[in-house]
Amino acid sequence: MSPRQSFYLTHLGLPLLLALVVFVAFDLTGLDRWFSQLFIDSASGQFTLLHDAWFEKVTHKWPRILPNWTGEAALIGALLSFVWPLFARHPQAAATRLLQRSRIAGVLRFTTRHRCDLLFVVVAFALCTAIIHYLKSHTGVYCPVETTFYGGTHPRLEWYQQFDLLHKAGDGRCWPGGHASSGFTLMALYFVARRWRWAHARKLLGFIVLLGMVYGTTRVMQGWHYMSHTFWAGIFVWLTCLPTALCFYGRTALQAPLKAPLELPAIPLHANAMPASLRPE
Template sequence: MPLSARQRFYLSNLGLPLLLAALVWLLFDLTNLDRWFSDLLYDPATGHFLFQHDALFETLTHKWPRILPDWTGELALIGALLSLLWLLVARSAGATALLEAARLAPLLRLSNRHQRDLWYVVLAFALSTTLIHYLKSHTGVYCPVETTLYGGSQPHLEWFEQFSLLSKAGDGRCWPGGHASSGFTLLALYFVALRHRWVHARALLLAILAVGMLYGTTRVLQGWHYMSHTFWAGIVVWLSCCSCALLCYGRPALQAAPARISNRRACETPSALQSR
């Protein structure tokens, strides 16, 4: 029996991420696979990871890349506030004329036209960041370089070993990957593209996933995260962004016919359409 559109949507957007979560837990959290990867990057002779103390690598892969998600979130918040400003000034002909003279009116109209998208991005960023910080403090996992496995003083712990729902689990703040999650927060833009039927939405999705994986992998090379921390960050952020998109847009708005199909049909002649 074929699946309905509703079932296909939830299966691909919620079911698959949850399946991936189960696979990551089985393959990484219940085995030594994470440590095997990190062992390849660790030099016992020097007691350092490959790029652990490389200042240039730290700047290029950790400090500068933060600009992209930070600016995206800040611009979305500014745009959302401008959309509210336009609702206020549009009631006054004098204020509108003043903004027109200052050439600010087009910007305010644009923000008002995309008000829902802007507030969605703000909400998705806020929820993703909140969940990541909550999980960090309520699992108390230490980073590899902080543990006795790699020259540190803290015990190696898995996130589920001391998870606490209502209280902080410890001083560790390493699970899920924070830097990776900042890259994955750009997934909010994918759901905006999906809502507007952008033809290149899938390409945008792949690019954002690549950015998140790159952000997380660079921290693995420095010994500040295990590889699974990046996967967990992507799963948490995806579920956050998808949940917010369902709240702000609704499933039908995210699952209408792709733009390329609609455009192709629009280009067909009436006789071709009637022949179907």
């Protein structure tokens, strides 16, 4: 198998296979409702954590800080990346010399060096948000607590039952999971790590996937989403970040072997094991 085939099999084939599995296992069965039933109060028939203000704050409002600040930092950094080249054209100017003596110069040089990465994160975040909002409005799926199954007024419909490519399908805005997708958008950082061949890129991806799953599952516990909505959010975010990263970096850069982690030299346990030049006199 060629490197190109291997790359697309791993980065595109596996997500598409996962999409098929989620569709068959969740969308065509009652597995979603089975998961949701785990969080229902048997006495009231309602989701136990639906109106828990503390749980809402800790699992929904506070976690948004991480992806929001990441996107804002990338946007600010991308704008700053155009500042240093303006000063660099005039190295003898008083303003340039003053800037070079400050710590700000290091920040500006950093943003300039990583301009492509910062722009990629900004574009990837924007496209992921746009795709998720498009799918929400063009499928019109209502959240579990809004359906007649759990005391709501709307029927439960699957996304494929009323998907409309060009027009809004209805007032529902529940598929795929929006809160989960905000965590999954951090997948853009994985592609930056791959581009720089960071040794811990896969661990970073694993953490982001876990984070997105936690974001989504907490909303399932409150009745605002089904479990499959979380999986779909991750799939669509990945399928948005991947072509965006290919446009910015190219497949070869993303497929380059990761650098081995730095290893510190072992410290001898006995002074006799030290090189003569390092032994105390």
